[in-house]
Amino acid sequence: MMARALQLTARYYSIPLLLVVWQGAVASGLVESRLLPSLGGVFLALARDTGNGVLPYHTAITLARAALGFALAAVAGVPFAAAMARSALMRNLFEPIFFFGYPVPKIALFPIFTYIFGIGSPSKVAFAFLECLYPIVVTAYLGFRAIPLTLIWTAENMGAPRSTMLTRVIFPAAMPAIFTGLRIALPISIIVIVLTEMIGDSRGLGYYISVSGTRFEFASVYAAILVIGACGFVLDRALLSVRRVVLHWQRDAASTGS
Amino acid sequence: MKISPAVQHWIVPVAVLAAWEGCGRAGVLPHYLPAPSLIAGAIIETAADGELPRAVATSLYRVSVGFVIGTGAGMLAGLGAGLMPGIRHFFDPLVAFLFAVPKIAFLPVFLLLFGLGHESKIAIIAFSCFFPVFISSRHAVLSVNPHLIWSARNMGTPAATMLFRVFVPAAAPELFSGARIGLAHCFVLLFAAELMGLQGGLGALIVDGDNAARFDLMFAGIVTFALLGFLGDRLLMGARRAVLRGQIIGTMEQFVR
Numbered sequence: 001m002m003a004r005a006l007q008l009t010a011r012y013y014s015i016p017l018l019l020v021v022w023q024g025a026v027a028s029g030l031v032e033s034r035l036l037p038s039l040g041g042v043f044l045a046l047a048r049d050t051g052n053g054v055l056p057y058h059t060a061i062t063l064a065r066a067a068l069g070f071a072l073a074a075v076a077g078v079p080f081a082a083a084m085a086r087s088a089l090m091r092n093l094f095e096p097i098f099f100f101g102y103p104v105p106k107i108a109l110f111p112i113f114t115y116i117f118g119i120g121s122p123s124k125v126a127f128a129f130l131e132c133l134y135p136i137v138v139t140a141y142l143g144f145r146a147i148p149l150t151l152i153w154t155a156e157n158m159g160a161p162r163s164t165m166l167t168r169v170i171f172p173a174a175m176p177a178i179f180t181g182l183r184i185a186l187p188i189s190i191i192v193i194v195l196t197e198m199i200g201d202s203r204g205l206g207y208y209i210s211v212s213g214t215r216f217e218f219a220s221v222y223a224a225i226l227v228i229g230a231c232g233f234v235l236d237r238a239l240l241s242v243r244r245v246v247l248h249w250q251r252d253a254a255s256t257g258s
Numbered sequence: 259m260k261i262s263p264a265v266q267h268w269i270v271p272v273a274v275l276a277a278w279e280g281c282g283r284a285g286v287l288p289h290y291l292p293a294p295s296l297i298a299g300a301i302i303e304t305a306a307d308g309e310l311p312r313a314v315a316t317s318l319y320r321v322s323v324g325f326v327i328g329t330g331a332g333m334l335a336g337l338g339a340g341l342m343p344g345i346r347h348f349f350d351p352l353v354a355f356l357f358a359v360p361k362i363a364f365l366p367v368f369l370l371l372f373g374l375g376h377e378s379k380i381a382i383i384a385f386s387c388f389f390p391v392f393i394s395s396r397h398a399v400l401s402v403n404p405h406l407i408w409s410a411r412n413m414g415t416p417a418a419t420m421l422f423r424v425f426v427p428a429a430a431p432e433l434f435s436g437a438r439i440g441l442a443h444c445f446v447l448l449f450a451a452e453l454m455g456l457q458g459g460l461g462a463l464i465v466d467g468d469n470a471a472r473f474d475l476m477f478a479g480i481v482t483f484a485l486l487g488f489l490g491d492r493l494l495m496g497a498r499r500a501v502l503r504g505q506i507i508g509t510m511e512q513f514v515r
Contacts, residue, residue, distance in 0.1 A: 013347065014350075018352065105442070115290040190360065
């Protein structure tokens with residue numbers, strides 16, 4: 001019991017330590033309280049804006065946008081990656097776009113998105129789609145390419161029809177890579193939505209942060225950061241448990257996490 | 259008829275550009291999509307009058323200083339966390355929580371701390387770059403082949419030599435992957451910070467073009483920014499190939515670029 005408590009302290013001491021230093025700095029007046037609100041202030045802001053529904057409202061909007069962009073990218077990206085891996089023509093046509101386009105900072109295109117799709121949700125969802133598409137397609141594509149040929153030959157030899165081939169051999173074999181891509185893309189979708197909401201919108205957590213910032217209500221900024229961190233953490237865990245169910249035969253690798 | 263793969267690579271980009279130019283000439287594109295030739299004209303025009311080089315210099319300064327600070331700090335902390343459990347336990351919970359938070363959310367705080375000029379942008383770029391670099395460096399050190407470590411220890415290698423001749427070289431490929439992800443983060447943060455904090459740079463150039471409805475100028479900024487990010491990545495990958503010359507031999511990378 002005691003040893004367990006000690007072990008937990010040794011592993012997680014930095015968060016309480018940081019909070020104590022924070023509180024100490026505020027209480028001693030070393031830092032302006034305007035810049036670094038007290039912990040109590042942050043939790044007060046969190047409780048107040050959760051109670052009156054402001055934070056849940058903005059959080060729901062941000063999450064819905066991120067989820068939509070992410071889901072569209074997954075639905076479009078995985079079959080596209082499979083097609084690229086299976087057809088030489090598709091590969092030659094699109095491989096350069098994904099491999100050369102990968103390091104291009106796509107955020108620069110966002111102003112164009114706001115003109116094409118308008119300033120509200122559509123431009124943000126479309127942009128999250130684009131940003132998620134790259135890691136999903138590239139990772140899944142490399143996964144599809146890396147399927148051992150012996151698996152495919154064996155299945156062909158036993159007379160597996162094309163559809164069985166896809167559902168029983170190709171997709172299961174590429175599934176770990178697909179999940180890796182999804183796991184990279186999931187936080188990207190949230191980051192991109194918050195970022196674009198900060199650039200310009202009247203709803204969502206990004207808007208809440210930029211408005212609170214300009215009003216010098218930093219307790220609210222930190223409260224929103226806490227909410228985003230919690231959402232990102234919960235969604236990542238959720239994806240990992242979906243992965244564990246889908247890849248039950250790969251339990252060892254899946255349970256080690258990253 | 260058989261078209262060679264090298265030609266097929268160019269079909270989609272060339273077709274898109276040609277269609278874009280053709281539609282632009284025919285006047286069917288909306289006013290906010292100037293034809294590629296007009297964008298090229300705007301790039302040449304702003305390059306000649308010094309506006310574009312000035313903006314590029316400002317943005318490049320911010321992103322390179324931020325990248326160097328963020329990568330340096332991330333690698334130091336990551337190597338430390340990989341080697342020493344005490345340091346690892348200090349950073350792990352903090353990084354686990356902050357990693358999923360978009361670092362741009364801290365922009366209001368950084369603006370108040372460091373002002374509207376270079377410093378706030380550099381600080382937030384470095385801050386954002388730190389996390390992916392830290393995670394890769396930490397993981398890189400922890401996954402160094404233990405046989406290498408045991409052999410070196412067995413031969414009585416002193417601690418400093420262990421670090422520079424065993425851990426860093428063995429971790430180098432992953433250190434570079436971390437730096438690469440960090441660089442991508444730097445450019446995203448640079449753009450967002452310049453767009454919101456203004457005060458010069460390519461982001462401000464893009465906003466100015468947008469506000470003045472000079473869409474050719476806006477696109478000139480966008481194209482330059484995208485090119486800068488792409489070239490930065492190429493430069494880093496070039497450095498990687500030069501540094502890892504010996505380690506690439508015998509892997510797939512020797513044949514596949």
